[in-house]
Amino acid sequence: AQTVTQSQPEMSVQEAETVTLSCTYDTSESDYYLFWYKQPPSRQMILVIRQEAYKQQNATENRFSVNFQKAAKSFSLKISDSQLGDAAMYFCAYRSVPGAQKLVFGQGTRLTINP
Amino acid sequence: DTAVSQTPKYLVTQMGNDKSIKCEQNLGHDTMYWYKQDSKKFLKIMFSYNNKELIINETVPNRFSPKSPDKAHLNLHINSLELGDSAVYFCASSQAGTANQPQHFGDGTRLSIL
Numbered sequence: 001a002q003t004v005t006q007s008q009p010e011m012s013v014q015e016a017e018t019v020t021l022s023c024t025y026d027t028s029e030s031d032y033y034l035f036w037y038k039q040p041p042s043r044q045m046i047l048v049i050r051q052e053a054y055k056q057q058n059a060t061e062n063r064f065s066v067n068f069q070k071a072a073k074s075f076s077l078k079i080s081d082s083q084l085g086d087a088a089m090y091f092c093a094y095r096s097v098p099g100a101q102k103l104v105f106g107q108g109t110r111l112t113i114n115p
Numbered sequence: 116d117t118a119v120s121q122t123p124k125y126l127v128t129q130m131g132n133d134k135s136i137k138c139e140q141n142l143g144h145d146t147m148y149w150y151k152q153d154s155k156k157f158l159k160i161m162f163s164y165n166n167k168e169l170i171i172n173e174t175v176p177n178r179f180s181p182k183s184p185d186k187a188h189l190n191l192h193i194n195s196l197e198l199g200d201s202a203v204y205f206c207a208s209s210q211a212g213t214a215n216q217p218q219h220f221g222d223g224t225r226l227s228i229l
Contacts, residue, residue, distance in 0.1 A: 033215055039156075045205065045220035052215055089156055101209065102148065102171055103218060105158040
């Protein structure tokens with residue numbers, strides 16, 4: 001079974017600075033997808049960024065980028081120019097390509113932005 | 116134009132009661148899911164249906180019974196509610212065969228057991 005680990009329960013960063021959230025996973029599959037979801041206090045689950053395991057190029061979405069290290073099974077999220085609206089819980093998630101395609105989530109990291 | 120909608124958003128009830136949460140999606144997806152988020156914010160899959168057929172049942176107590184009348188709806192009925200059932204329950208949907216596409220989540224239902 002796949003597992004996802006986020007070792008940082010809480011992180012904080014000054015507004016406009018850069019922060020990196022860590023995620024590692026364990027799988028025996030060679031093809032899969034990885035996601036970062038954001039959950040603000042409103043409780044919505046919002047997709048931040050996705051990465052396909054067979055692509056070596058790291059995904060980027062505006063101020064958000066990932067460092068995907070397949071051999072190390074690591075998938076960190078970098079947030080540049082942090083904004084107050086980035087404050088939220090961030091969840092790393094794994095999804096198999098074949099099969100039922102459920103999401104396996106990490107424990108989450110609570111990100112605080114200091115003004 | 117809500118994509119995945121859950122009702123109710125909040126549910127407060129007594130131990131031992133039976134309650135249902137409804138979920139509907141208008142995205143044309145064929146797969147729907149229920150996730151449970153506990154008090155420590157941990158999210159875990161409970162069930163998944165594909166075209167009204169149960170495909171995932173993750174060792175959930177049989178007091179929980181999902182029902183999918185059609186592929187756009189997935190309801191969750193809970194019998195004999197216990198204190199440990201207090202959580203936020205999320206419905207989600209996706210299209211089978213498109214693992215690169217994100218699952219779309221509802222806004223969650225916060226269930227509180229008194």
